[in-house]
Amino acid sequence: MSTSQKERVADPSPPSRPKSPHTWRPLILRLHFYAGILVAPFILIATISGGLYAVAPTIEQLMYRDYLHVDAAGPAVPVAEQIRAAQIERPDLTLAAVRPAAEAGDTTRVLFTDPSLGESQRLAVFVDPSTGTSVGELPVYGSSSALPVRTWISELHRHLHLGEPGRLYSELAASWLWVIALGGLYLWFERYRRNRDKVRLLTFDRKSKGRNRSLNWHGVAGIWIAVGLIFLSATGLTWSTYAGKNVTDLRSAMSWTTPAVAKTIGSSDGATTGDHSGHGGHSMDMPADAATTDNNVGQIDSVLGIAKANGVDGAVEASIPASTDTAFVVAQTRQPWVMSNNSISVDGSTGTVIDTLYFSDWPLAAKLSAWGVQLHMGTLFGVANQLVLLALAVALASVIVRGYMMWWKRRPTRATGLTVGRPPLRGGIRRISPISAVVLAVVAVAVGWFVPLLGLSLLAFLAVDLVLGSIRRARARTANSIASHTESELA
Numbered sequence: 218m219s220t221s222q223k224e225r226v227a228d229p230s231p232p233s234r235p236k237s238p239h240t241w242r243p244l245i246l247r248l249h250f251y252a253g254i255l256v257a258p259f260i261l262i263a264t265i266s267g268g269l270y271a272v273a274p275t276i277e278q279l280m281y282r283d284y285l286h287v288d289a290a291g292p293a294v295p296v297a298e299q300i301r302a303a304q305i306e307r308p309d310l311t312l313a314a315v316r317p318a319a320e321a322g323d324t325t326r327v328l329f330t331d332p333s334l335g336e337s338q339r340l341a342v343f344v345d346p347s348t349g350t351s352v353g354e355l356p357v358y359g360s361s362s363a364l365p366v367r368t369w370i371s372e373l374h375r376h377l378h379l380g381e382p383g384r385l386y387s388e389l390a391a392s393w394l395w396v397i398a399l400g401g402l403y404l405w406f407e408r409y410r411r412n413r414d415k416v417r418l419l420t421f422d423r424k425s426k427g428r429n430r431s432l433n434w435h436g437v438a439g440i441w442i443a444v445g446l447i448f449l450s451a452t453g454l455t456w457s458t459y460a461g462k463n464v465t466d467l468r469s470a471m472s473w474t475t476p477a478v479a480k481t482i483g484s485s486d487g488a489t490t491g492d493h494s495g496h497g498g499h500s501m502d503m504p505a506d507a508a509t510t511d512n513n514v515g516q517i518d519s520v521l522g523i524a525k526a527n528g529v530d531g532a533v534e535a536s537i538p539a540s541t542d543t544a545f546v547v548a549q550t551r552q553p554w555v556m557s558n559n560s561i562s563v564d565g566s567t568g569t570v571i572d573t574l575y576f577s578d579w580p581l582a583a584k585l586s587a588w589g590v591q592l593h594m595g596t597l598f599g600v601a602n603q604l605v606l607l608a609l610a611v612a613l614a615s616v617i618v619r620g621y622m623m624w625w626k627r628r629p630t631r632a633t634g635l636t637v638g639r640p641p642l643r644g645g646i647r648r649i650s651p652i653s654a655v656v657l658a659v660v661a662v663a664v665g666w667f668v669p670l671l672g673l674s675l676l677a678f679l680a681v682d683l684v685l686g687s688i689r690r691a692r693a694r695t696a697n698s699i700a701s702h703t704e705s706e707l708a
Contacts (some may be wrong), residue, residue, distance in 0.1 A: 257621070264613045265614065268611065284324065299315075300537075312514070315535050366704060387456075388461075389674060405418075405437075431619045431620075473583060515613060523563050529561045544565070551587075555597060
């Protein structure tokens with residue numbers, strides 16, 4: 218025996234295993250898989266209802282054309298006369314505001330506080346401006362004055378018509394959407410980096426078949442819509458119950474809230490208002506004295522003239538004060554392709570301008586929030602905005618369906634009974650560096666606190682994963698014990 222052979226026999230140490238490089242892929246793949254399987258149904262419901270809501274403004278224009286438009290037959294009568302015509306129709310209700318017709322052929326909306334309606338709802342009486350006669354009445358919702366069909370779709374999207382408990386579904390979907398989108402981006406780029414000669418990054422491979430075809434569609438379509446999904450997730454969370462409150466508190470602490478004009482006569486103190494235009498935003502008005510209301514109605518045309526002279530014109534809503542110490546507030550409503558909304562408060566009895574607020578003076582964060590809300594609702598750029606959101610919804614729905622198809626096609630084909638695709642292997646946390654694991658834990662706790670449903674559901678995922686892992690290990694130990702016992706008996 219040679220010396221080298223003796224050394225190899227004498228060396229008792231086992232051959233060293235090559236240390237695997239640190240990588241995030243196994244961990245992100247497992248998280249993406251479980252989040253996709255368990256949360257995707259909620260995201261799919263929000264996607265379908267959100268796609269409907271995106272085109273709701275157009276549906277609204279078609280369904281309620283007889284309320285919204287009339288044949289222009291001459292110059293408009295004074296707005297005060299139009300309001301009084303509406304008051305004749307509903308003398309039992311308290312006058313709240315008016316939205317004068319912005320263009321020829323549009324109707325004027327006279328808004329009343331109606332205790333029989335839900336929160337943030339008012340009753341609108343639609344008046345023909347040229348004749349001063351009512352053409353009908355409908356309940357409207359929120360500061361966007363959404364009509365019944367858009368309100369119904371909005372409530373379906375927000376809480377499935379289940380009230381406050383139902384909002385948990387949409388918050389859960391919005392909480393996870395950005396996580397799933399970012400995880401998918403990482404996984405697809407990583408797949409492309411490792412297989413550049415076989416994987417296309419941004420185009421579909423029409424020659425692929427089976428599970429690879431679904432994977433190709435899932436990845437490429439996900440790449441194209443990822444930015445839109447992150448945007449929808451971020452803006453959607455501002456309307457949520459728990460994360461939304463944290464967003465509001467953060468904006469208040471950073472002085473990023475949306476300002477509003479002062480409306481108390483004799484006071485210059487400003488106010489702030491929420492940004493949830495179209496999803497609420499109107500409190501119930503205090504009942505007004507009949508004489509005060511009638512006097513204020515008589516002042517509305519001069520108030521609108523003062524507002525127009527100060528640059529607050531076009532499509533506006535003017536509040537009707539409920540008391541003598543409250544000013545009229547005239548504010549431009551959010552319209553397609555209008556990037557700014559100015560407002561003014563006026564003392565109707567003297568014509569004095571109490572306060573003005575121009576969009577150019579808003580904090581940048583408030584401007585971005587206002588634009589984001591309109592973009593999310595499909596109203597910032599009109600029909601073009603709606604079509605983009607609808608296309609995004611269709612693409613996301615297809616990505617989710619393809620994801621489930623991949624899961625189904627990954628199932629064992631020779632097993633008996635109903636089986637599903639196996640999840641990615643456990644142990645991903647051990648494949649990243651200790652420092653990265655600590656940073657990940659800190660970030661997860663911080664994000665989980667700020668977005669509570671994300672944090673709680675992540676803990677639930679981890680708990681379920683640990684339990685399933687323990688069950689599998691126990692079964693493996695039992696199987697090994699039985700096998701060893703059998704071998705010993707045979708021996």
